[in-house]
Amino acid sequence: MNVPSKLGRSIAGVGIVGLVVAGAIHLPSSNTPQVDRVASLFGNRAIAQPQLDVPYVPTPTAVVNAMLRLGNVKKNDVLYDLGSGDGRIAITAAQKFGTRGVGIDIDPQRVKEANQNAQTAGVTDRVEFRQQDLFTTDLSKATIVTLYLLPEINLKLRPRLLSQLKPGTRIVSHAFDMGDWKPQKVVQVAGATIYYWTVPPKVSKKS
Structure with a gap:
C-alpha cells in the first residue's frame, strides 16, 4: 500500500x-x-517526488498468503499487484505457484526495493516492477489483480478494472471494498478483511 x-x-x-x-x-x-x-x-x-495517493503499509505475510488462496492463484496466472510496495505479493505468488507477476507503484523507492527483493528471492524471471500511475497503466493482460489501497482509490479504479479486465478476471482487495459492487467472498484473516470479486461478462449496448 x-x-x-x-x-x-x-x-x-x-x-x-x-x-x-x-x-x-x-x-x-x-x-x-x-x-x-x-x-x-x-x-x-x-x-521532485511523485504524488502518492496512499501511504505505504506492508501487507502482513498471513494476509498475503490468504489473498493468494482466496484468488485461487495458479501457475498460468498473470498477477497485477496495484500499489505493489516492496513486491511481496507478486514475489510470494511466483515463489509458491510459479505465477508471473507485474507490480505497479508510483514511488521509485518502492519499485527499487521490490526489484531488489525479487532478485534476492530468485524470481526475476517471473516478476517485474514498474514505476507507473495506476490510472494510466494497461491492466488488460491480468488474470488476477490484487489491491491494498484506500476506499476512494478503489472506487476511482473500479471503472478501469471493469472496462479493461477480461470477464472472469479475479480481484482481491485487502481491507477495502468497492462501494456498491458487492464482493462474492469476504474473509477475515489475522484481524484483516479480504474481499473477492470476479469481473462479470461484458454487457452489450443496444443500438
Missing part, C-alpha cells in the same frame, strides 16, 4: 517543511509561495 496529500492537515504541530524533508508529503509542482520557499531551502529534490 503506497500518504495522501491531505495527511498534512491531520498532523498537528508539524510544519510543511518538516513533512517534506521526512518524506511524509509531496508538494504540488505548481508555483506557490510554499513550494518556492521549500525549494529555496532544500533544492528541487524537495518537490
Whole structure:
C-alpha cells in the first residue's frame, strides 16, 4: 500500500517543511509561495517526488498468503499487484505457484526495493516492477489483480478494472471494498478483511 496529500492537515504541530524533508508529503509542482520557499531551502529534490495517493503499509505475510488462496492463484496466472510496495505479493505468488507477476507503484523507492527483493528471492524471471500511475497503466493482460489501497482509490479504479479486465478476471482487495459492487467472498484473516470479486461478462449496448 503506497500518504495522501491531505495527511498534512491531520498532523498537528508539524510544519510543511518538516513533512517534506521526512518524506511524509509531496508538494504540488505548481508555483506557490510554499513550494518556492521549500525549494529555496532544500533544492528541487524537495518537490521532485511523485504524488502518492496512499501511504505505504506492508501487507502482513498471513494476509498475503490468504489473498493468494482466496484468488485461487495458479501457475498460468498473470498477477497485477496495484500499489505493489516492496513486491511481496507478486514475489510470494511466483515463489509458491510459479505465477508471473507485474507490480505497479508510483514511488521509485518502492519499485527499487521490490526489484531488489525479487532478485534476492530468485524470481526475476517471473516478476517485474514498474514505476507507473495506476490510472494510466494497461491492466488488460491480468488474470488476477490484487489491491491494498484506500476506499476512494478503489472506487476511482473500479471503472478501469471493469472496462479493461477480461470477464472472469479475479480481484482481491485487502481491507477495502468497492462501494456498491458487492464482493462474492469476504474473509477475515489475522484481524484483516479480504474481499473477492470476479469481473462479470461484458454487457452489450443496444443500438
